[in-house]
Amino acid sequence: MFDFSLFTNWIHSFLSSFMPEWLTITTECVLIGVALLLTYALLALFYIYFERKVCAAFQCRLGPNRVGPMGLLQSFADMFKMLIKELISLNHTDKFLFALAPYLVILASMLAFAVLPWGNGLQIIDFNIGIFFLIAVSSIGVLGILLAGWSSNNKFTLIGALRSGAQMVSYELSIGLSVLTMVCFAGSMNVGDIVNEQEHLWFIFSGHIPAIIAFIIYLIAGTAETNRGPFDLPEAESELTAGYHTEYSGIHFGFFYLAEYLNLFIVSGVATLLFFGGWMPLHFPGWDGFNAIMNYIPGIVWFIGKAIAISFIIIWFKWTFPRLRIDQMLALEWKYLLPINLFNLVLMVLIVVYGIHL
Amino acid sequence: MEVTTKSMPYEAWKDNEYIESLVKELQENGANVVVGSFDKLINWGRSNSIWPLTFATSCCGIEFVSLGAARYDMARFGWEVARSSPRQADFIMVAGTIVHRMAPVLRRLYDQLAEPKYVIACGACAVSGGPFKKSYHVVMGVDKIIPVDVYLPGCPPRPEAMIYAIMQLSRKIKVEKFFGGVNRQEKQEEFLKNHPIEGVED
Amino acid sequence: MADIQEIIAKLFPQAVFEEGDILTVEIPDAQWHDLAKTLRDNAELSFDFLKTIVGMDWVEKLGCIYYLTSTKYNTNIAVKVTTEDRVNPAITSIADLWHIAGMYEREVYDFFGIVFLNNPDMRRLFLSIDWKGYPLRKDYDASPETNPVPDDNERQSDFTNVYTRDADGKIECHEERIFAENDFVVNIGPQHPATHGVLRFRTAVDGETIKKIDVYMGYIHRGIEKICENLTYPQTLHFMDRLDYFSAHPYHHCLCMTIEEAAGIQISRRAQVIRVMMDELSRIASHCLFIGTFCMDLGATTMLFYALRVREQILDIMDKTCGARMTFNYECIGGVMQDLAPDFADDVRALLEIIPKNLKEYDKLFTGNVITKNRMEGVGVLGREEAISWGVTGPSGRASGWACDVRKTTPYSIYPELDFEEVIRHEGDSMARFQVRMGEIEQSAKILAQLVDNIPEGEYCVKVPKVLKLPVGHWFRTVEGCRGTFGVYLESDGTVNPYRLKLVTPSLPAAAVVDTLTRGGKIADLITIGGSLDYIVPDIDR
Incomplete structure (x- = not known):
């Protein structure tokens, strides 16, 4: 596989040849920031378009097809409009917290981008507790949602925020445990190491039943974590109008809207990383010819392709299932997913200890 | 300058006088290149992304649901993102009769919409009171309470007519100017000044 | 039909019978509640289904026609109760006998101004609190000047009225709270995606659990x-x-x-x-x-x-x-x-x-x-x-x-x-x-x-x-x-x-029953129940 670190190292040495070190690092940070923001925006716009098309296909419709070729520019038009739409300032709200909330939400998803393994050597930061960092930053999002609901001074948003608080705190547990299961299997918290471990076979294949259970639980919990149907209670349209972001307009609402899709990408990205080998091509031990062909496809395509495939499943959930009720949703987590998860973790530990994996 | 729409012949817009008068006004005032192209970009975004507010009082609302369904599929134009919160919507399709008790509510919804906001009076009841003209409790046309951009007759209008109406709205947005000139905001403010509602903040 | 008439005539000699396509009984207001109770509870009559209450204005008098059906014997009866007082018309309520009667009586009150004594919730149903006059009376002044399009938000009251007759026969009105004093009341509607139109629920909730719902209709009452x-x-x-x-x-x-x-x-x-x-x-x-x-x-x-x-x-x-x-x-x-x-x-x-x-x-x-x-x-x-x-x-x-x-x-x-x-x-x-x-x-x-x-x-x-x-x-x-x-x-x-x-x-009873069905349920259950009852709001409001 092509190692992007060659390319990034070249940039680094090129820049440091005529700049002092502090300036080099600053320039690099700015470059990375710009690249990140661009990817972020483009991905979100793509996802919005993608979901609208997919849901249209499920519903025997066409979906956006008038703005630009095949409607590709539809979400760009939406973004333009949202950028210049009025930001309504409300009386009787906590102005600072009200304005802070959308940034917190978007910050959480942006930080999580830093450790995703986009390709070989194409990772913004690769440090030894990458997975830990990922889980930590993704839980900032709930803070933003709680703040949004609270500071809006509106009963609907308050109920939405409390729902989402209960939901995210509960399901974080399942995500954490299923990630822990896989970390236990990989033997490392370093994102790069986890990907490299899967060079010969992805974890979903090599991890036996516990890996599959962990994946299913991760997928369910991930759907809940991103507030998507059937777990979209915090913004349940038919119950709470628009949930915690009822009072937000313009680009502030846009941030919530984007963050929803970006979280979807992050959840599927992490699933890719933990179960489907990150940017690693599909390899099977012994099938050398097949493996060689697979190597021709660049890693970044593998990563994004796998992430989109998993997102497709999550979108599929949303447009198929009815919504759960709040008590049923919490019962699902605490009565079913959590015990299964704990049991699964023990099973995984046994497999690792006795070395009976592939 | 003609206000065109993708794959629609210009002749299909039978009654063009209003839009053409707007275009004329736009050209007379003129604009410099930078502002002009910005206007174009903004109007492209706005006119292609008109999100409705989920608002229906009666029969017309059901036709609006049909408009979203597979046969008419308003998603093609990007109108399917119906927002339930008025802060995030772009236009109200006043689908159905508005009665006295509902009037302040409608006005409040309109005030809650974020700028730029538009109104389509959909159906005979919303346009003029329709078959309930003689009723003691029906508002004779929503233009008594809020400024209306497009009037759509019919009882209820067929979904095709609704598509036509929203396309007309889209054309109207295309000749807007961000600053001054053909700015509908001024007309709107004038309207609101003449139709004050106490207890509702503008 | 004859035996129904016999039973009633024996117990209520004041009753006047009129043979039409169904048996119609006219009874003075004083005996009305007793008759209603007999009609419902007598095993041979058991009129357990109140089809409707038709408010009437015959100019010289106001009144109601109650249409009752027995689901057991599939028989029908109509009862007519009238009052000649046009200024303070009052009829005894039967809201304690049939649940839906309370709603129908509110409707009659709204349209004709007939007060129902002992009805626990005697408010207007379709029109706002400040509406002047009773529109279905023949002498109603329909000019737009009496009731202009409101330019102000609707006045809201947390109280309902109960009318009773005191010992001297005078009608007294006293106020009662709709919700308890410290209830967390969420307003759902009239513009809400789940209300299927413009129905409004004022919902008292305890966390996610619903304590009481007060249904407001009339947001599409077209007369x-x-x-x-x-x-x-x-x-x-x-x-x-x-x-x-x-x-x-x-x-x-x-x-x-x-x-x-x-x-x-x-x-x-x-x-x-x-x-x-x-x-x-x-x-x-x-x-x-x-x-x-x-x-x-x-x-x-x-x-x-x-x-x-x-x-x-x-x-x-x-x-x-x-x-x-x-x-x-x-x-x-x-x-x-x-x-x-x-x-x-x-x-x-x-x-x-x-x-x-x-x-x-x-x-x-x-x-x-x-x-x-x-x-x-x-x-x-x-x-x-x-x-x-x-x-x-x-x-x-x-x-x-x-x-x-x-x-x-x-x-x-x-x-x-x-x-x-x-x-x-x-x-x-x-x-x-x-x-x-x-x-x-x-x-x-x-x-x-x-x-x-x-x-x-x-x-x-x-x-x-x-x-x-x-x-x-x-x-x-x-x-x-x-x-x-x-x-x-x-x-x-x-x-x-x-x-x-x-x-x-049929939609009015369906909307009226929402309160009873949702008590103790979750907010999400309100949506399920409302959806499954399948009411159409213009059908409620007419």
Whole structure:
């Protein structure tokens, strides 16, 4: 596989040849920031378009097809409009917290981008507790949602925020445990190491039943974590109008809207990383010819392709299932997913200890 | 300058006088290149992304649901993102009769919409009171309470007519100017000044 | 009928009897509550279903006509209670005997200003607190100056009124709180995606649990009953399209039937068959839309689009014959407006072919889903007695085990000749209400299959006089609409205009019962229950 670190190292040495070190690092940070923001925006716009098309296909419709070729520019038009739409300032709200909330939400998803393994050597930061960092930053999002609901001074948003608080705190547990299961299997918290471990076979294949259970639980919990149907209670349209972001307009609402899709990408990205080998091509031990062909496809395509495939499943959930009720949703987590998860973790530990994996 | 729409012949817009008068006004005032192209970009975004507010009082609302369904599929134009919160919507399709008790509510919804906001009076009841003209409790046309951009007759209008109406709205947005000139905001403010509602903040 | 009269006459010698098409009893207000209690509790009478309360203004006096039905013996009775006081009219309330009576009395109070003593919640129902006058009184000042379009937010009161008569016979009014003082009250509606229109619930919640719901109606009250009083009979017809716009055909059918019966017009068999076919087609379309919107309320948006496909096909059939997609104005006095479109029968056959397939698909997609079951089973259980007392008819009533299908109890048109079953379930929960409707689609398809090959030849509309005058009298007829029993009370004074046209709609009881069903449930259950009761707001408000 092509190692992007060659390319990034070249940039680094090129820049440091005529700049002092502090300036080099600053320039690099700015470059990375710009690249990140661009990817972020483009991905979100793509996802919005993608979901609208997919849901249209499920519903025997066409979906956006008038703005630009095949409607590709539809979400760009939406973004333009949202950028210049009025930001309504409300009386009787906590102005600072009200304005802070959308940034917190978007910050959480942006930080999580830093450790995703986009390709070989194409990772913004690769440090030894990458997975830990990922889980930590993704839980900032709930803070933003709680703040949004609270500071809006509106009963609907308050109920939405409390729902989402209960939901995210509960399901974080399942995500954490299923990630822990896989970390236990990989033997490392370093994102790069986890990907490299899967060079010969992805974890979903090599991890036996516990890996599959962990994946299913991760997928369910991930759907809940991103507030998507059937777990979209915090913004349940038919119950709470628009949930915690009822009072937000313009680009502030846009941030919530984007963050929803970006979280979807992050959840599927992490699933890719933990179960489907990150940017690693599909390899099977012994099938050398097949493996060689697979190597021709660049890693970044593998990563994004796998992430989109998993997102497709999550979108599929949303447009198929009815919504759960709040008590049923919490019962699902605490009565079913959590015990299964704990049991699964023990099973995984046994497999690792006795070395009976592939 | 003609206000065109993708794959629609210009002749299909039978009654063009209003839009053409707007275009004329736009050209007379003129604009410099930078502002002009910005206007174009903004109007492209706005006119292609008109999100409705989920608002229906009666029969017309059901036709609006049909408009979203597979046969008419308003998603093609990007109108399917119906927002339930008025802060995030772009236009109200006043689908159905508005009665006295509902009037302040409608006005409040309109005030809650974020700028730029538009109104389509959909159906005979919303346009003029329709078959309930003689009723003691029906508002004779929503233009008594809020400024209306497009009037759509019919009882209820067929979904095709609704598509036509929203396309007309889209054309109207295309000749807007961000600053001054053909700015509908001024007309709107004038309207609101003449139709004050106490207890509702503008 | 004679023995009912005997029983009443023995206990209440003051009662005056009038033999019409049903037995009518006139009773002074002082005995009214006792009579009502006897009518309900006497084992030989057991009039347990209050169909409606018709408020009346006969100029010299005001009053109410109560239409009661016994579900046990399938007998009907009407009771007339009047008062001559136009300034402070008062009648004793029967809200403690029939649950729904409280709502109907509020409606009469709203329209006629008759105060019901001891009613625990005597507020206006459709009009706002500050409305001046009582619109259905004959001397109402309808000029827009009395009640201009409000330029202010509606005044809100946390109190309701209770009127009682004190020892000296004077009427006293005292206020009572609607909610407890420290309740967290969430306002749901009138603009809310789940209320199916502009209904408003003020909901007291404790966390996610609902403590009490106060239903506000009238956000689409259009005063159809009053407008009709100034129109000729054919002109009143088109309003039937705009009440419950999904059961436009059955509603038309009902009013046409009433007028035809009053005028003594016999319509041809072809027209009868066409009317019944249209009724059943609209029943299928309506239930399809119910499935769609109900599933959408539960969060399964995709089902809406699947269900709407069938509805579109039915609308096409209607479009070809009636020329409109929703407001058809098809049935007219004497038959139907136009003849059937030439390919009507073929279209119906094509529809009948796809319906079983579609029902199977819905079952597979939705009913079998474990989340659906959890959301619907055991949610909003309405018992049979409760359903009758609340007057919840139609599919919702039948889901509670109450055989209330008018097509079976008091058959009209050609229904007696047709072979179909009344779908009844006994669970009374949201799932049962959903499944009854699924079953009814099948039954309607069965009726259509019997008729589609046997549409008789003949004229589709008989000749009726251009200026139609009805004889003096009053008539009350019911049909089975898509949502339940729809009734028309028509009183004629011999002119070309109806003296009073009262529309009894099934959605009002359905909306009234929401409070009882949701107590103790979650906010999400409110959506399930509201969806499964399937009320149409313009049908409530009229």
